Amino acid sequence: MKWLCLIFALICCNILNANILQKSKQMIVRKNNQLFITCNNREYVANNIITVKFADILSLQKKYPVRNYNKLSYADIVVPSTFFMEDYISILQEDPNVLNIDLNSYGEYTSGTPNDSYFSDQWYLSEILVDSAWTITNGSPNTKVAILDSGVDWLHPDLGIGEDSYQNIYCNLAEDDWTDPNDPNSGNHIDDDGNGLIDDYKGWDFATNSNDSRPRTNFHGTFVAGIIGAKTNNSIGIAGIAGGNYSKGINILPYGVGDTQPETSIIDDAIVAAVDNNCQIIQLSLVIPQDSAIDAALEYARCNNVTIVCASGNEGTSSLLYPASHPTVIAVGGLEQDLRRWPNSSYGTHLSVMARCTGLVSTSLTSNEDIYKYDFGTSFAAPQVSAIIALMLSVNSNLTCEEIRYIIESTAQKVGGYNYRVIDGHPNGTWNDSVGYGLVDAYAAVKAAKIKYIQNRTYQGGCSTIEASPEIIAGYAVTGGKTYGNVILEAGSDVTFSATEQVVLKSGFYAKAGSNLHIKIEAPTTNVASAPQRVASKISSDETDSAENRITSYTGIENVTNEVQSTYIYSISGQLLYAVVGNEYNMLHLPIGMYVLKQQMNNGESKIVKIAHH
Ligand SMILES: [Ca+2]
Ligand SMILES: [Ca+2]
Ligand SMILES: [Ca+2]
Ligand SMILES: [Ca+2]
Numbered sequence: 190m191k192w193l194c195l196i197f198a199l200i201c202c203n204i205l206n207a208n209i210l211q212k213s214k215q216m217i218v219r220k221n222n223q224l225f226i227t228c229n230n231r232e233y234v235a236n237n238i239i240t241v242k243f244a245d246i247l248s249l250q251k252k253y254p255v256r257n258y259n260k261l262s263y264a265d266i267v268v269p270s271t272f273f274m275e276d277y278i279s280i281l282q283e284d285p286n287v288l289n290i291d292l293n294s295y296g297e298y299t300s301g302t303p304n305d306s307y308f309s310d311q312w313y314l315s316e317i318l319v320d321s322a323w324t325i326t327n328g329s330p331n332t333k334v335a336i337l338d339s340g341v342d343w344l345h346p347d348l349g350i351g352e353d354s355y356q357n358i359y360c361n362l363a364e365d366d367w368t369d370p371n372d373p374n375s376g377n378h379i380d381d382d383g384n385g386l387i388d389d390y391k392g393w394d395f396a397t398n399s400n401d402s403r404p405r406t407n408f409h410g411t412f413v414a415g416i417i418g419a420k421t422n423n424s425i426g427i428a429g430i431a432g433g434n435y436s437k438g439i440n441i442l443p444y445g446v447g448d449t450q451p452e453t454s455i456i457d458d459a460i461v462a463a464v465d466n467n468c469q470i471i472q473l474s475l476v477i478p479q480d481s482a483i484d485a486a487l488e489y490a491r492c493n494n495v496t497i498v499c500a501s502g503n504e505g506t507s508s509l510l511y512p513a514s515h516p517t518v519i520a521v522g523g524l525e526q527d528l529r530r531w532p533n534s535s536y537g538t539h540l541s542v543m544a545r546c547t548g549l550v551s552t553s554l555t556s557n558e559d560i561y562k563y564d565f566g567t568s569f570a571a572p573q574v575s576a577i578i579a580l581m582l583s584v585n586s587n588l589t590c591e592e593i594r595y596i597i598e599s600t601a602q603k604v605g606g607y608n609y610r611v612i613d614g615h616p617n618g619t620w621n622d623s624v625g626y627g628l629v630d631a632y633a634a635v636k637a638a639k640i641k642y643i644q645n646r647t648y649q650g651g652c653s654t655i656e657a658s659p660e661i662i663a664g665y666a667v668t669g670g671k672t673y674g675n676v677i678l679e680a681g682s683d684v685t686f687s688a689t690e691q692v693v694l695k696s697g698f699y700a701k702a703g704s705n706l707h708i709k710i711e712a713p714t715t716n717v718a719s720a721p722q723r724v725a726s727k728i729s730s731d732e733t734d735s736a737e738n739r740i741t742s743y744t745g746i747e748n749v750t751n752e753v754q755s756t757y758i759y760s761i762s763g764q765l766l767y768a769v770v771g772n773e774y775n776m777l778h779l780p781i782g783m784y785v786l787k788q789q790m791n792n793g794e795s796k797i798v799k800i801a802h803h
Contacts (some may be wrong), residue, residue: 207492328431328438335463341443392446415552430576474568581638645674
């Protein structure tokens, strides 16, 4: 790694820690709760791994969670999520065994920038941290997105069959294969899967009631499809957000609903068909009059856990256009280059999040001279959000619609200088009339999608183990404050929550007398030199709830790999409240609230866990 920059700077915090100036040559900037390394006017997202040059590996391993090290005396340390990176850097900086510090960035050590020829024009993807999300997933073929639009030109080499050995167009294997994969007339003219659509091998055109789902004249649906699922890193064209990595990404199901104009009477049928064909996401970049059949179809989708994403509309009106205005859909508006609302982007109640809607490049029709083009409009902001949801489902196919909405909205970036406020009816964070919850954040959303939520569940008896990486959140208030039912451990139940990073018990979590709860934290752990105040300061106020006191039995936290020597419980302000020998302790005497637990192991290691006591 080349070190060209000479200082750390902490912007936004307005703090420049003099200690951090030493032992590193990188410039670090914190923006929107994310650390970036800036170098040569480029920014690279920093992750939670710090590389240090060490003097003595044995003592380093004793004190820090060393993931690996090499013979050149460089070790990689995984910073636990309970720490602010700046605090952890300070701890390392003060350690005489640490000779040099580097923050790793995703951009530097992954396979790098996709080689798609137009990728340099897709810089807006880095604004929504798609490149960071790609370090987690590039999209799984198990995820299917229905695009209800003017049709998709599946002859396009960046979407369908091209020079590559794969395509991102969904092929319905329950139908017979077409004898010519590019000729919709080459099927057996039999509805093999009995879904009422004859030879629907590559989608369906509901407008012409035919199995040729390609558009006749209008590029619109093909452009949308490219944003979501153009083949990424295949040397040509653009990079689709969920388009794989020179291998199959998500599946695109093209449903034509009108070439030049969308027809309301068939949109409801297309929605129902998409739900029945097991799509997890339906993408609607169109504006139509409100329609009760479509209302019913949208409700049917919601009942079947299918997420619908809609463009807010290009009228600049202070209310969303239909179907974006329907409360069950995720309504997406458009931002301009300055991260302010594009003036024509309709806004108002039910607006969810934003994405860039100007200066976008995507796939166009193969009949055109250039099979890629530039365009703008909220039509092309919405598919960015559809694609990010597809990435989320690629790492956790069990997410519910409500969880998806909560994650997308609660992780959005508060950009553009707007006044975001807590407003009734918008439970997932601060919100603004013009831009909703803010600019979508692919990386934060995909990371959050990996959290295991436990809700609406009763453990009757016997042993149950729930494992997750990195985090388990149990209790009913886990999806934007909406109640989905309590988590109850009845007498006789023996339940283990096993997570790599942390377990949070929210309000609605009941462990009744005679039940046993075990919490296992399996992640590598760290030394405890730092005061826990900083750990506590990461706990947001909504994680505390003084209204309830339901835990009646608590058997403590168990360590998986090492014997626990002693356990300490701190208040969130860092005051030591309680110390016990061994791993059995009882929180009942403590007031309701958030606590920081530290466990000291027999081998000298220790760990910090934050836990809510309700
Ligand atoms: Ca069929
Ligand atoms: Ca057939
Ligand atoms: Ca490509
Ligand atoms: Ca209809």
